[in-house]
Amino acid sequence: MKKKEFNIQNLVRKNIKQMKPYSSARDEFTEASSEMTFLDANENPFQNGVNRYPDPKQQSVKELLSGLKGLPMDQILLGNGSDEVLDLIFRAFCEPKEDNVILLPPTYGMYSVLANLNNIEIKEVLLSDSFDVKVKETLEIVTKNSKIIFLCSPNNPSGNSFSADKIQKIAEEFNGLVVIDEAYIDFSSQESWLEKLNEYPNLIITQTLSKAFGLAGIRLGVCYASKEIIEVLNRIKPPYNVNELTQQRAKERLLKYEDVQSEIAIILSERSNLENELKEVNFISKIYPSDANFILVKVDDANKRYNQLIEKGIVIRNRTTQALCENTLRLTVGTITENKELIKVFKEI
Numbered sequence: 001m002k003k004k005e006f007n008i009q010n011l012v013r014k015n016i017k018q019m020k021p022y023s024s025a026r027d028e029f030t031e032a033s034s035e036m037t038f039l040d041a042n043e044n045p046f047q048n049g050v051n052r053y054p055d056p057k058q059q060s061v062k063e064l065l066s067g068l069k070g071l072p073m074d075q076i077l078l079g080n081g082s083d084e085v086l087d088l089i090f091r092a093f094c095e096p097k098e099d100n101v102i103l104l105p106p107t108y109g110m111y112s113v114l115a116n117l118n119n120i121e122i123k124e125v126l127l128s129d130s131f132d133v134k135v136k137e138t139l140e141i142v143t144k145n146s147k148i149i150f151l152c153s154p155n156n157p158s159g160n161s162f163s164a165d166k167i168q169k170i171a172e173e174f175n176g177l178v179v180i181d182e183a184y185i186d187f188s189s190q191e192s193w194l195e196k197l198n199e200y201p202n203l204i205i206t207q208t209l210s211k212a213f214g215l216a217g218i219r220l221g222v223c224y225a226s227k228e229i230i231e232v233l234n235r236i237k238p239p240y241n242v243n244e245l246t247q248q249r250a251k252e253r254l255l256k257y258e259d260v261q262s263e264i265a266i267i268l269s270e271r272s273n274l275e276n277e278l279k280e281v282n283f284i285s286k287i288y289p290s291d292a293n294f295i296l297v298k299v300d301d302a303n304k305r306y307n308q309l310i311e312k313g314i315v316i317r318n319r320t321t322q323a324l325c326e327n328t329l330r331l332t333v334g335t336i337t338e339n340k341e342l343i344k345v346f347k348e349i
């Protein structure tokens with residue numbers, strides 16, 4: 001391991017280092033027990049289940065995640081969706097109008113939206129034809145102001161995971177932060193990088209309850225990183241960024257992880273069925289290998305096929321304008337009935 005000299009403090013923006021975090025009522029008095037009388041936060045005292053502010057540290061959700069993932073709670077940060085987590089990472093480490101981040105298209109659209117929002121320059125290196133990381137080219141465009149490389153694996157919209165050796169090389173050679181977005185990891189045959197987190201002080205892994213956990217509506221994103229990185233992010237996060245209802249629903253679901261697993265098993269078996277059925281659709285020329293809960297396919301005319309599906313009441317994602325994705329459509333794996341309907345319509349049109 002070469003990165004002995006890596007010090008996260010060198011990457012933190014100056015104003016963030018200097019700022020004093022907001023101290024909430026719940027932060028200042030932590031030994032909260034339900035027998036105490038709470039007159040500190042200007043809440044309405046009449047009980048309705050959510051009249052109190054939520055736990056700003058989300059301890060009980062983190063405890064469950066910690067048990068599930070085998071990482072200590074001080075290496076976990078929660079956000080209002082991964083989108084908030086990613087925004088916090090930009091705000092903590094990227095100096096507007098000075099720093100840049102490296103993106104590997106075609107990839108998730110939020111990275112560039114957040115870069116633009118935060119006024120951070122974007123440097124891009126296309127993925128290879130098989131949608132894998134081009135390591136040499138990626139490391140070559142690094143400048144002294146490159147703060148983050150975003151690796152989305154399994155990648156949206158292509159669906160594949162990047163080769164482990166390529167991710168490892170980037171993590172070892174790049175002296176900034178490497179964010180691995182594992183939104184689809186629960187559908188993947190690859191190991192999560194969580195196992196390796198403690199070998200790479202510059203690694204940040206993001207996951208979400210929006211996909212495999214079936215909780216897109218509650219907005220809960222998770223960030224795993226070194227204790228030092230999590231400390232920085234905790235300083236700048238809005239104090240009550242994860243609301244009480246979200247915390248409750250997340251806990252219920254985490255306590256029933258077997259249910260999540262059985263849904264994942266069905267989705268994976270449906271993915272494989274879909275892959276077989278799609279082979280028989282005459283205008284589909286390529287089915288890209290998927291490690292996620294969606295499948296990217298190449299068709300004769302993406303706009304035409306997209307509109308035909310809409311007319312039949314099925315909404316998919318047209319990815320034709322994305323780099324390397326000309327005439328591709330992205331299909332989310334649905335229920336058994338929904339997938340049957342999709343195939344039926346595909347064969348009719």
Ligand SMILES: *Cc1c(COP(=O)(O)O)cnc(C)c1O
Nearest residue numbers: 081082083108156183208210221
């Ligand atoms: C869906 C998705 C997410 C999830 O974002 P949330 O804000 O947690 O819902 C994150 N990354 C990628 C690549 C995604 O496709």
